[in-house]
Amino acid sequence: MNPGRRWDNPSPVRHSTAGSSAPTGGPSEADDDLDELRSSSPSSGRTNNPRKRPAEDMTQFAEHTARNLRLKLTSTQALRDYAQMNALQQSLWLAGQMLFQTELLENLQPPEGVYNMSPTLEGYIDQYSFVLLIDPKTSAYVTKGKNVPVDRLTTFLLKVPGSGLSTALVQDKQKMKVIETRMRSKLTNGRNAIKDLISNSLGDESVEDPEDPAARSNDIVMLCQQVLNLSFNKQKDVKVSLEMCGRFAFLRDTYVTLSATPTPSKVVKATTDFWGSVDKDLKNMRAAKSNDEARISQVIGDILADDKKKYGPANLEELIQESPVSMNL
Numbered sequence: 449m450n451p452g453r454r455w456d457n458p459s460p461v462r463h464s465t466a467g468s469s470a471p472t473g474g475p476s477e478a479d480d481d482l483d484e485l486r487s488s489s490p491s492s493g494r495t496n497n498p499r500k501r502p503a504e505d506m507t508q509f510a511e512h513t514a515r516n517l518r519l520k521l522t523s524t525q526a527l528r529d530y531a532q533m534n535a536l537q538q539s540l541w542l543a544g545q546m547l548f549q550t551e552l553l554e555n556l557q558p559p560e561g562v563y564n565m566s567p568t569l570e571g572y573i574d575q576y577s578f579v580l581l582i583d584p585k586t587s588a589y590v591t592k593g594k595n596v597p598v599d600r601l602t603t604f605l606l607k608v609p610g611s612g613l614s615t616a617l618v619q620d621k622q623k624m625k626v627i628e629t630r631m632r633s634k635l636t637n638g639r640n641a642i643k644d645l646i647s648n649s650l651g652d653e654s655v656e657d658p659e660d661p662a663a664r665s666n667d668i669v670m671l672c673q674q675v676l677n678l679s680f681n682k683q684k685d686v687k688v689s690l691e692m693c694g695r696f697a698f699l700r701d702t703y704v705t706l707s708a709t710p711t712p713s714k715v716v717k718a719t720t721d722f723w724g725s726v727d728k729d730l731k732n733m734r735a736a737k738s739n740d741e742a743r744i745s746q747v748i749g750d751i752l753a754d755d756k757k758k759y760g761p762a763n764l765e766e767l768i769q770e771s772p773v774s775m776n777l
Contacts, residue, residue: 506531563623569612570630572605576775577634578679580604581642583775584691587730589639590723598631604775638678639723645674646696646703649759667760668693668752669767671700680773689771690764694748697755702726 510531514524530541565573580586580601588596605613617623649671651664666674672688675696680686702725737743756762 563626565627565630566612568610569605569627572608572611572613573601573627573630574634575679576604576608577601577631578638579773580775581635581638582675582692582695582771582773584689584695584771585774586695587734588727591727595628597635598628600775601631601635602628641678642675642699643703643722645671645678646700649674649700650704665759667762668697668700668755669762669764670760672696686773688767690767690769692771693762693764693767694745694752697752698729698748699726700755700759701751702729 507528510527511524514527519527530538533541577597580597581589586597586600588594590597602613602618605611606615606618613627617627649666651666669688672692676686676688703722706722706725733744733747737747752764756764
């Protein structure tokens with residue numbers, strides 16, 4: 449008989465029969481238990497093959513399961529640790545995992561559906577992004593790091609009844625991304641088209657009399673009419689105004705100043721930094737004149753007069769004073 453540990457292989461309970469008593473002088477049950485403990489002691493010199501503890505068996509099973517499921521090393525170690533836990537620890541660990549998964553699911557946001565702007569809102573954005581660019585009161589055209597043109601267009605459309613832009617749309621970040629993307633696209637396209645017209649208005653230097661710019665260039669009224677034709681060519685009531693001529697004389701002067709030196713670097717600067725330079729010049733002019741409209745108008749008037757000398761004596765007397773299209777409500 450191969451003796452085992454008492455808690456592994458407990459001796460059967462002995463029941464006494466009625467009227468019998470334990471024999472005297474023979475080995476007692478306590479002596480039998482002592483013999484079993486001695487036989488399992490390493491110092492006894494006896495060989496034994498005790499069964500493995502349940503925890504050891506579960507660790508092996510955990511490793512076997514991890515291999516079958518091809519778990520990563522971190523997950524395999526977590527499964528080994530779980531196998532070493534007692535029943536209460538395992539319950540708490542499972543509860544923790546369930547709570548973690550619940551929080552994870554709560555934080556997941558369902559993908560937003562594609563937002564399609566109404567044709568009405570698209571039309572207002574297309575029209576007034578261009579109006580912003582030709583409005584003599586525009587304070588900034590690009591302004592790096594800020595959204596001055598987009599913010600101004602958004603504020604304006606919120607005040608226009610029936611534009612299709614509402615406070616609820618502005619507060620919806622996903623939908624506003626789509627709306628602002630269209631605004632920026634239209635503003636960029638408009639700026640590029642206007643800059644090309646300004647460049648072309650200077651004329652071809654290869655004409656017979658390159659010393660006389662007026663002989664090969666467009667006067668300021670013609671330039672402004674070409675700009676209006678980009679968007680308002682079918683609206684006869686939208687006409688060139690004196691204010692618009694003043695602003696575009698300012699824009700043309702900035703462009704010429706940037707490209708005055710005929711070097712590649714200056715040409716590149718005039719085409720890439722033009723609108724940023726316009727914003728800077730407008731800011732400096734307002735600061736120099738303390739935002740005094742009368743003093744600023746005087747500066748614009750001087751620039752316009754100089755433009756007429758350089759690029760042709762445009763007839764300004766018959767022009768309306770203020771632009772019929774603006775961002776002012």
